Amino acid sequence: MMTKNQQWYKNAIFYQVYPRSFMDSNGDGYGDFQGIISRLDYIRDLGVDCIWLQPTYPSPLRDDGYDISDYTGVYEPFGTIADFKRLVAEVHRRGMYLISDLVINHCSSDHPWFQAARNDPSSKYYDYFVWSDDPNKYSEARIIFVDSQKSNWTFDEKVGKYFWHRFYPTQPDLNFDNPEVREEMKNVLRFWLDLGIDGFRADAVPYLYEREGTNGENLPETHAYLKELRKLMDTEYPGTVLLCEANQWPRDVAEYFGDGDEFQLGFHFPLMPRIFMSIGKQDASSLLQIMKDTPDIPDGCQWCTFLRNHDELTLEMVTEEDRQWMWNFYAPDKEMRMNLGIRRRLYPLMDNDRKRIELGYSCIFTLPGSPVLYYGDEIGMGDDIRQFDRNGVRTPMQWDGSKNGGFSTADETYLPAIRDGANGYLRTNVADQENDPDSNLNRLKRMIRIRKSSEALGSGKLIWLLDGAAVPVLAYARESGRDTVIAVHNMTETDRSVLLSAADGTYRDLLNESLEVEAADGLLRMELPPRAFHWLRKVN
């Protein structure tokens, strides 16, 4: 058992592993646990502290594993529970943590509970789900998968009633008003925590309860139950953590931290599109505003920042006008759009322009929060918008230039690896980049290493240094004890000169040690080439 620093997650680098795509050890075309184990050194060497392992439960894969048909098993092609345990042990042996996905809002329509409910409405499982004769009930609840769903109700022929689902109809929502469901889910947590994992990324938590006259999000009942889960974890599995997936405004996500008695971690969804907007518009005012609108959170809690993940780049938390702007700028081809978002990966989104990409990374490494990286984005993997749903951003990891990018020896993989083009595996892969000191991979590793070497960047207080109606240069200080780092970003394509308030003394760029600047009379002057950024540590 690893000794745990109880607040390790507050300044950690997370890395998202999509198990189907990561590494296939047995040549069946699917990634698997053994494959992940074989690449753990790579993940550790990147500087990762915690792996977020995406769903590995048995599933018909109608929502790529977020439709669970057995909460206490593993999807067969991934291996066995024993392999899962081995994975956990191997992660811990390397000094890392592992959290996995917990999907409690809904299960798969193939789950025996739903099958039993449909086949026999008098069975106790009927009440595990939410039924109605009237498809207009809870009409204030929005539809999430707007491209394909017309309603959150689907009529079940066998039962003769409608059942409730916030996502696909193949994902019936569980009924949290039923105490048995609440208990079942607690036992699911216990099952996985008993296998030694360090916590969960909890999926779709705002939607657990439904109440007439509300939008069915963030309800008090939902918070009360989530607090029970946290209590269970604190009592029975101390040191384990909960990461909240709530695509909501900062003040609403902040509610999920409770008084430090609900989630320890929460994704900062609204920040993410604003990083892209700030870079695209060459003006960071929207980023600054959302950070100012972000409330303080309890001491044991932390935001998780990110640039991309396995879903569409969500534009739910922006205005209609900004959404149109983002679509026009980053998804000119309608095929790139999905629901209220953009189904593309980081490098293609930024036209492979390293300056813009690294500006984005610099934001998540220097703003408060634990950054979450999406597998493949460290090398600049491509996307394939011809693939169904969000699969185009979930293609096989590009390990080397061989068949299937080294992901699998199979003739056919569950999704084709991207071979051609600037972001295909022939030109973009781990093996090549490991050998090139200036590769995307090695530059990112360096940024991570530097970020981790600074207490201020990890947990320092945030102090804004520039403000205004337009923010062409984004500058702030992070201060922690004796460590002060000023992060300054030229968001524009032109040269900029800035004057920042700073304590007198010498500042050295952590990213380029030969660069030193002096602050005098409380002012620091800098000339910034287009898209330049610096992490300036006060050295004396």
Ligand code: NOJ
């Ligand atoms: C959020 C997950 O990230 C997404 O992939 C999934 O489709 C929905 N929740 C439903 O579980």
